[in-house]
Amino acid sequence: VINEAPGTPAVSKNLTINSGATLTINAGKALTVNGDFSNSGTFTIKSTSSGTGSLIHNTVGVNATVEQYLTSERWHLVSPPISDATINVYYDIYLKKWYEPDSTWTYLVNPTTLPMNVTQGYAAWASNGYTGTTTVSYLGTLNTGDKSTTISYTGSATHGGKGWNLIGNPYPCALDWNTNWSTTNLSGWAVVYDNGTYRGWHTNGTSYNGKPNGIIPSTQGFWIRALNASASLTIPASERVHNSQVFYKEGQETIYPEVRIEAEINGYTDETIVIFHPECTAGFDGYYDLSKFWNIKEAPQLYSITEEDNYAINFLHEDYHEVVIPIGFKTGQSGTYIITATSIANFIEDINIYLEDIKTGDFVSLYENTQYEFGYNPDENEHRFNLHFTEINYGIEDNIQSVFNIYSCNDVVYIKNMESRENVQVKISDITGRIVLEKDIQSTGTVAIPTNLKSGVYVVSLINGNKIETEKIIIN
Numbered sequence: 001v002i003n004e005a006p007g008t009p010a011v012s013k014n015l016t017i018n019s020g021a022t023l024t025i026n027a028g029k030a031l032t033v034n035g036d037f038s039n040s041g042t043f044t045i046k047s048t049s050s051g052t053g054s055l056i057h058n059t060v061g062v063n064a065t066v067e068q069y070l071t072s073e074r075w076h077l078v079s080p081p082i083s084d085a086t087i088n089v090y091y092d093i094y095l096k097k098w099y100e101p102d103s104t105w106t107y108l109v110n111p112t113t114l115p116m117n118v119t120q121g122y123a124a125w126a127s128n129g130y131t132g133t134t135t136v137s138y139l140g141t142l143n144t145g146d147k148s149t150t151i152s153y154t155g156s157a158t159h160g161g162k163g164w165n166l167i168g169n170p171y172p173c174a175l176d177w178n179t180n181w182s183t184t185n186l187s188g189w190a191v192v193y194d195n196g197t198y199r200g201w202h203t204n205g206t207s208y209n210g211k212p213n214g215i216i217p218s219t220q221g222f223w224i225r226a227l228n229a230s231a232s233l234t235i236p237a238s239e240r241v242h243n244s245q246v247f248y249k250e251g252q253e254t255i256y257p258e259v260r261i262e263a264e265i266n267g268y269t270d271e272t273i274v275i276f277h278p279e280c281t282a283g284f285d286g287y288y289d290l291s292k293f294w295n296i297k298e299a300p301q302l303y304s305i306t307e308e309d310n311y312a313i314n315f316l317h318e319d320y321h322e323v324v325i326p327i328g329f330k331t332g333q334s335g336t337y338i339i340t341a342t343s344i345a346n347f348i349e350d351i352n353i354y355l356e357d358i359k360t361g362d363f364v365s366l367y368e369n370t371q372y373e374f375g376y377n378p379d380e381n382e383h384r385f386n387l388h389f390t391e392i393n394y395g396i397e398d399n400i401q402s403v404f405n406i407y408s409c410n411d412v413v414y415i416k417n418m419e420s421r422e423n424v425q426v427k428i429s430d431i432t433g434r435i436v437l438e439k440d441i442q443s444t445g446t447v448a449i450p451t452n453l454k455s456g457v458y459v460v461s462l463i464n465g466n467k468i469e470t471e472k473i474i475i476n
Contacts, residue, residue, distance in 0.1 A: 006030040006054055006242035017041040025053030027069075030173075030242040033057040039064065045172055047135060052218050054173040054242045055142070062142045066172050068219045070126040072133040077193045077221030078124045079168020080116045082140035088112040089136050094125040100152035100226075103161030119149035119235060121166035121221025138219075143170040147235040151186070153226035160291065160309065163187075163226040169216045170235060174243040177214030177222075179203045182234040187225035188287045190216060197268055198293035200312070208290060208313055209271055215243045223293070227286040257320055259353060259366070259387060260343040261302060265331050268299030271342065273313045274325055274387060280315040282432035284308045288315035297332030302339075304328070305383055307431045307456050316432065320351065320389045323433035324459050324470070327355075327385035334377040339385075341366040352393055356386040356470060363394050363468065386459065386470060389433075394468055406460050406471035411453055413460060413473060416446045425463040431456060451475065 002025040004010040009030035014037070017023050021041035025031050028051035037059040045053040047067035055064075066081045070093070080089070087095055087108045096105045097120070105123070108114060116122065126134050147170050153163050169175050177190040181203075191200040192211070200208035216222050224233065256278075262271040280288055284306075290313040292303040304314040305326040314325070331337070344353060344366055355364045355372055359380065364372045376384070405416040413428065426449065428437040436458070441447045453475050462469045 001026060002029045002031045002053070004029055004031070009054070009056075009242050012037075017043055025055060027051050027053055027067075030054040031056075032242070033059070037062050054218060056171075056173050056240050056242065057142070058144055058237075060144060062144075063140065064142050064172070066138040066142070066219065068136050068138065070124060070131075070134055070136060071195070072126045072128050072131070074125070074195060075193065076124045076126075077121050077166065077168075077223075078219055079121050079170060079221045080118060080138055081143060081170060081172045081219050082138045083118055083143055084140040085116040085138050086112060087114045087116060089116070089138055090124055092130040093134070093136070094127065096123050098123070098161075098164075098166040100161060100163070100165055101154040101157060103157070103159040103164075118143055118170050119147050119167055121168040121223075123166075123221070142172055144237060146237050149233050149235060151224075151226045151231040151233055153229045153231055155229060163231075164291075165224055165226060166221055167224060167233070167235075168221040169218060171218065171237070171240050173218050173240050175214075175216040175235070176239045176241050177201055177203065177216055178239065180239055181236055183232070185227045185231040186233060186287075187227060187290075189223075189225065189290050190214065191223040191290070191293060192216065192220060196296040196299055197270065198295060198312075200290055202288070202290075202313075204288075206273075206275070206313065208273065209269065215241070217243070225286070225291075255346065257318075257346040258343060259341065261327070261355070261366075261387075262340050262342045263300035263302055263329070263331075263337055264340075265300045265333075265335075265337060266298045268295060270295055270300045270302050272302040272304055272311070272327065274304060275313065275315050276318050276320045277315045278318045280317060282317055282430070282434045285315050289313065299331065300337070301330045302327065304387075305431060305457075317434075320347070321391065322427065322435055323389045324429045324461060325387040325389075325433045326383050326431060326457075326459065326472070327387055328382045329376070329384045330378065330382045331376070332378060334375075336373060336375050339372045339374070341370045347389075350391050352388075352390055354388040354390070354394060356388060358384055358386065358470070358472070361469075363388075365394075383472060387433075388461075388468075392463065392468075404462055404469055404471075406462070406469075406473065408473040408475055411451050411475050413449045413451055414446055415441065415449070415460075415462070423464060427461045427463065428453075429459045429461065431458070 014035040199211035
């Protein structure tokens with residue numbers, strides 16, 4: 001029985017399990033075999049709610065039983081650690097595979113002898129009506145050595161899943177997602193599913209939703225994104241590691257200006273992050289940007305909104321002066337919730353950062369108030385907030401009471417001033433936060449501003465001294 005922890009694994013130069021003999025790696029324990037490894041007896045790698053046993057070896061053809069612990073009534077992203085698995089491993093368990101060309105799932109039922117592909121990820125659901133919380137067992141030949149995997153990219157697709165591939169860790173131990181992997185035309189993100197919430201790690205060290213590193217556990221499926229039809233990936237055996245991590249916490253700090261905001265509902269958390277990076281643009285940056293993955297309906301959903309997509313993490317150009325970022329929020333139930341700014345880092349001193357509640361008109365300085373409480377119901381507009389980055393100091397008590405009516409027709413923005421006011425500055429930003437038009441207005445009545453902007457969603461900001469009002473418009 002192997003009882004050594006991953007930090008100090010049991011190590012063997014050569015290992016032989018004779019006929020009639022038994023070797024077990026207990027859950028959360030680890031073994032490394034550096035030389036020859038043969039098994040004519042019974043070899044088992046155990047799994048429980050506290051973790052799974054771990055083996056690193058290099059010999060081809062070793063047979064074993066690898067357990068996988070599944071909590072009931074939750075989807076798990078899974079992948080076979082053996083070369084000859086069939087879907088019968090998940091008998092009485094819902095099992096489905098992802099199809100990138102049309103962004104759909106296919107349930108796998110018959111025949112039960114259908115092979116499970118090495119390096120492919122699957123989704124498994126243990127129902128209380130059949131198995132409840134259970135442990136499945138892979139019995140077969142353990143995978144070892146580098147593994148190439150097929151990457152799908154459908155250039156003509158218009159769905160949100162374009163380029164996303166569900167692959168899997170093929171080894172009976174953890175993998176470390178980092179820059180040592182052999183990748184071509186892939187995003188830098190690996191995303192795992194953890195008890196109702198998606199968590200990610202970028203090879204540049206950026207964490208999403210509390211994932212502190214690039215560890216991908218044994219038998220774990222995970223998402224990667226192809227950026228074009230030439231995308232390829234080889235999973236390197238050199239990046240196998242022993243690891244028993246079962247709870248994700250915070251990641252390393254970034255050196256770039258960033259804001260992280262988070263919401264927690266029913267014990268689930270979600271965050272969205274805006275990072276200003278010198279190598280990035282206002283548009284889609286395939287290596288850096290992370291599209292929004294939707295958590296279960298009991299959980300919160302936070303994301304930045306752009307014309308191309310909704311982003312969990314939005315990398316932008318390094319100039320953050322006078323940028324406005326639309327922020328979406330939704331969840332499956334009405335209630336009073338709190339948004340928390342968990343990180344504001346690396347901005348120059350003269351930049352103020354505000355969270356605007358579009359529904360209530362509140363402007364909150366995130367430097368002064370890291371938490372904001374608000375009421376919500378599922379029927380309201382998902383574009384609930386804006387993040388403002390500005391040198392202007394908006395006094396909370398000085399927010400504009402709504403004296404303007406802002407609307408658009410074709411490519412003309414109309415601003416109806418319902419009381420006398422001077423020196424009102426108009427700023428129109430595109431959905432990435434980049435200012436595309438600026439103008440001063442001083443007259444009362446209705447002002448028409450031709451824009452000559454392309455069709456899309458824009459944010460109009462009206463600024464008068466320390467006071468501001470914003471409105472989302474659509475240019476047709």
